Amino acid sequence: MTDNIKLIGKDGLRLDGRKADELRPIKIQAGVLDNADGSAYLEWGNNKVLVAVYGPREAQPKYLQNPAKAIVQVTYNMAAFSSDERVRPGPNRRATEISKITAEALENVILTNQFPRASIDVYIEVIEADAGTRCAGLTAASVAVADAGIPMMNMVSSCAAGKIDGQIVLDLGKKEDNFGQADLPIGLVARTGEIVLLQMDGHLTQDEFKTALKMAMEACKHIHGLQQEALRSRYAVNFADMDDGEAEQ
Ligand code: ADP
Numbered sequence: 197m198t199d200n201i202k203l204i205g206k207d208g209l210r211l212d213g214r215k216a217d218e219l220r221p222i223k224i225q226a227g228v229l230d231n232a233d234g235s236a237y238l239e240w241g242n243n244k245v246l247v248a249v250y251g252p253r254e255a256q257p258k259y260l261q262n263p264a265k266a267i268v269q270v271t272y273n274m275a276a277f278s279s280d281e282r283v284r285p286g287p288n289r290r291a292t293e294i295s296k297i298t299a300e301a302l303e304n305v306i307l308t309n310q311f312p313r314a315s316i317d318v319y320i321e322v323i324e325a326d327a328g329t330r331c332a333g334l335t336a337a338s339v340a341v342a343d344a345g346i347p348m349m350n351m352v353s354s355c356a357a358g359k360i361d362g363q364i365v366l367d368l369g370k371k372e373d374n375f376g377q378a379d380l381p382i383g384l385v386a387r388t389g390e391i392v393l394l395q396m397d398g399h400l401t402q403d404e405f406k407t408a409l410k411m412a413m414e415a416c417k418h419i420h421g422l423q424q425e426a427l428r429s430r431y432a433v434n435f436a437d438m439d440d441g442e443a444e445q
Contacts, residue, residue, distance in 0.1 A: 201375045203360040210372065212241075216365045219355070219415055220328075224336065224426035226343045234344025236426065238336035241369060242326035245333055247340040248319045255315035266311035270299040272333055274322040283325075294330045295320075297393055301334055301354075301383040304392040307347040316346060327373035331355050331381050334393065339423050343430065349385070351423050352392055353416040356381035357408035359400060364407045366415055380405070382412045386420035389413075 204210055214220070220241030229235035232248035239245075255261040272294040276285045298320065306316060318341065320333040331354035338351035358368045360376035368379055378400045383393030391413075400408060 201371070203372055203375060204363060204365075210360070210365065210369075212369055214365075216363060217411055217414075219367045219418070220369065222419065222422055224339055224422050226339050226426045226430040232340075232344075234340045234342070234346070236336040236339040236343060238332055238339075240328060240332040240335075241367075242324055243322070243329055243332045244324040245329065245336050246321045246323060247333065247336040248321075249316065249337070249340040249344040249346070250319075251316040251344070252311040252314035252346065253317070255313060260315065261313040263312050265308040266306070266314040266316050268299045268303050268306060268308065268316045268318065270295045270302070270318045270320065270337070272298060272320045272322070272330070274325055274329070278322050278325040294333065297395065298330065298334050298337060301352050301392040302337060302341060304390070305338070305348045305350050305352055305385060306341060307349065310347055316341070327368055327370040328356055328381070330395075331367075331383075334383050335419055335423065339426050342423075342427055350387045351385075351420065352383045353386050353419040353423060354381065354383040354393060355412050355415040355419055357412040357415070359398065359404060359408070364404055364411060366411050378404075378408070380408045380412060382409065382416065384413055384416035384420075386417045 223239045225237045228237045229248050234249035236247045252266050255267055272291050274283050276283050318337050322329045334354040356379055357366050358376050358379040360372045378398030380396045382391055384391055
């Protein structure tokens with residue numbers, strides 16, 4: 197993170213025309229893959245993320261099994277074509293880190309103790325990346341887990357706030373992420389206010405941290421509404437199909 201280019205104009209707007217507390221547009225669709233137990237597709241600004249969930253199914257290899265609860269295994273992957281920079285295919289330290297923190301966030305809400313020895317496998321494929329993919333991945337993964345019918349207390353909603361040109365802003369874009377001063381991605385259980393993911397890159401004062409955290413939490417509550425809406429429309433469509441079928445008989 198460096199601060200050598202101007203990211204906020206004289207009009208107070210950011211490079212893409214957003215206000216400080218404005219999210220990029222977000223679209224979420226649940227149940228997009230037939231072969232997965234649950235799935236979701238999410239567009240968040242220029243980010244495009246596809247998530248497939250399998251399970252609960254017997255954990256393999258067997259030594260991974262926990263006799264008391266299911267394990268949650270997340271594989272985050274950036275497609276080789278997801279960025280204009282070259283993305284080296286295959287696992288790397290960053291992907292391993294994002295997979296781990298996403299699994300830990302989801303373990304907080306999934307009722308894993310109902311499925312001893314099982315595994316819940318979550319595959320996050322980033323098709324296009326434009327900063328904020330861990331938040332996009334976790335948000336979509338929560339919808340896909342719910343779509344799989346896996347019992348969970350609540351969904352996790354995720355969003356980042358950060359600092360650019362000395363100002364706290366919501367949901368950093370790629371240039372803001374590259375040339376800003378701080379990035380604070382969080383995962384929130386909107387209904388309880390519990391934070392299940394918090395990372396920070398860069399520097400913030402205590403007051404700035406509080407402001408950024410509050411901004412990201414507010415945004416997570418809004419995103420939670422979009423996640424619920426995605427599930428509602430998926431199942432509303434299915435119910436409508438069933439009604440049609442029954443009507444025809
Ligand atoms: P996040 O995507 O959660 O913001 P980072 O802060 O690590 O995670 O990355 C910011 C952005 O930088 C990514 O969204 C992506 O656009 C780009 N990026 C990260 N890693 C790579 C990579 N290996 N190759 C190309 N672009 C990358």
